[in-house]
Amino acid sequence: MSVFSTYLQLGFFHIFNLQAYDHLVFLLALCAPYVLSDWRRVVALVTSFTVGHSITLALATLGFVQYSAGLIEVLIPITILLTCLVNMSRAGRDFKRNQPIVVTLPNVLAAVFGLIHGLGFSSYLRELLGQNTRPVLELLAFNIGVEMGQLLIVALILVLGFIILRVFRAARRDWVLVVSGAAAGIAVILLLGNFTD
Structure with missing residues (x-):
């Protein structure tokens, strides 16, 4: 197996894994306001998040950015909480269909929160990576795997x-509020767990 495919799989299974539950919950919150017909907006949203986390992942992995792991453990649930609060404040409102897909408040927030994740x-x-000092191929493959x-x-x-919405006829507003x-x-x-450890 090549290095690229190895790190592609590592990235994929790092996110598609119950141990990454904080990131899974963030994705759940991120997607809560959208329905299947909004899939293009959701792809743009997730890609905005990927762009954000790819930047800091590369900078931190290559040693250009130093950070406090404890602070990041606190900030990740805050990003989830803020995303949920935005969802709840907008629940029941229709999206403007003529609004550009890429430049929207949710996409900007997803990219910013991606920096933290x-x-x-x-x-x-x-x-x-261990002692690998220039892991460009590995970083690329890992990020593609995470995105997949x-x-x-x-x-x-x-x-x-x-x-839930079509078969069980739940109201979209209720779905957004319950999931968020x-x-x-x-x-x-x-968040509380970070202060009690």
Whole structure:
């Protein structure tokens, strides 16, 4: 197996994994306001997040950025909580269909929050790389793997939302509030856990 495919798989299974539950909850919160027909917006949103985390993942892995792991562990649940609060404040509102897909507040927030999550990924990747000082190929493959994992998770969330909204006839506003509320609850537990350890 090539180095590229190895790190591609590592990136994919790093995100598509219950041990990455904080990132999974963030993706759940990120996608909560959207339905299956919004898939282009969701792909743009997830890619904005990937761009953000790829930047800090590369900078931290290559040693250009130093950070406090404890601070990142606190900031990650805060990003989830803020995303949930934005969702809840906008629940029930329709999106402007003529609004550009890329330049929207959710995409900007996803990219900014991605910067924080990238630092969370970097400690794991640095352990994998060991003494490799120029892991450009590995970084690229890992990021592509993470993006593939994220898109699969998002597809599952959108399909679940489709079933709940179409088959069980739930109101879209209720779906957004319930999913965002559950994600916010998990975020609060994660946040409090950082102060009780």
